[in-house]
Amino acid sequence: MKRRDVIRMGVASAAAGAVGFGARAFAQQKLVMKASDVHPLGYPTVEAVVRMGKKLEQATQGRLSIQMFPSMQLGGEKEMIEQAQVGALHYARISVGPVGTIVDELNVFNMPFVFRDEAHMRKVIDGEIGKEMRAKINSNPRTNLICLCWMDAGSRNVYTNKAIRKPEDLKGLKIRMMGNPIFVDTMNAMGGNGIAMGFDQLYNAMQTKVVDGAENNEPTFIAQNHFQVAKFFSMTQHLIIPEILVFSRKVWETMPKADQELIQKLATEAQFEQRKLWDERVKEAVDKIKAAGITLVTDVDKKAFQASVKPVWDKYGAKYADLIKRINAVS
Ligand code: GTR
Secondary structure (H helix, E strand, C coil): CCHHHHHHHHHHHHHHHHHCCHHHHHHCCCEEEEEECCCCCCCHHHHHHHHHHHHHHHHCCCCEEEEEECCCCCCCHHHHHHHHHHCCCCEEEEEHHHHCCCCHHHHHHHCCCCCCCHHHHHHHHHCHHHHHHHHHHHHCCCCCEEEEEEECCCCEEEEECCCCCCHHHHCCCEEEECCCHHHHHHHHHHCCEEEECCHHHHHHHHHCCCCCEEEECHHHHHHCCHHHCCCEEEEEEEECCCEEEEEEHHHHCCCCHHHHHHHHHHHHHHHHHHHHHHHHHHHHHHHHHHHCCCEEECCCCHHHHHHHCHHHHHHHHHHHHHHHHHHHHCC
């Protein structure tokens, strides 16, 4: 916010406060909200938030708008979460992966093979469980975040410089995982060596062979140029992790209710807009993977990988047993 705006806001709220119209006067202030994403402009999550910003501007005659900082300009997801928690950033689009270390219940979505497929995951986040999980994020005193909506991130697949068809193929390979012990345990159980590392360090780590590979969805593999440093993309589909768009709770609590409601309404629309963009982007990414000469390995022994992660289920499954039962029942 510019100094002039701060002064103007101070004057306006002082004057309005005297007559008891503080919220209304505050609602008149122009607010450019910062949003951040690790992905570049045009990526489905980024595009959905950019479009949401345009709608917001239109609905408020330019009073509320969103300024997007894409491509890790404000750091990796860990940094984005911290910035949103203190109110330096308004919106952060992040994966549920790292948030599971703050809101434990959310880790149920981080369990390997917990969803039958992506359609199953969508039904779960669109339904009652999705609503409950959002409420858990919003009410947890440690998050300091408001979860506005879900977004799609497809399935995660292993990429390295050899084909991965069965757990034995991963032997001796260091595979980067997101920062959450469940993921490291998952990769170790799948046969490789899981290495927790920030997304912002990954490209260099692959290039310098600090790690032998990583795992992610097709659009990320292309958008982050990982296809330049890993020549085999193997469809292990071991994790289907939804993403979230969060808002700084610190700022949220200072906003007029009408603004909160408008932002929430447009974020819900963004969830479904992103989903459409996502499906198109996956198809495009698969074409690009093939055009880049990457070997797309589809004959993966998924049953063997499912069996391999039993130790992860033995370690964490009991904790989430009730939720898992409910997730399984969603059809
Ligand atoms: C991507 C996801 C990012 C981040 C990244 C990672 O699929 O969109 O939010 O979680 O994976 O692996 O760190």
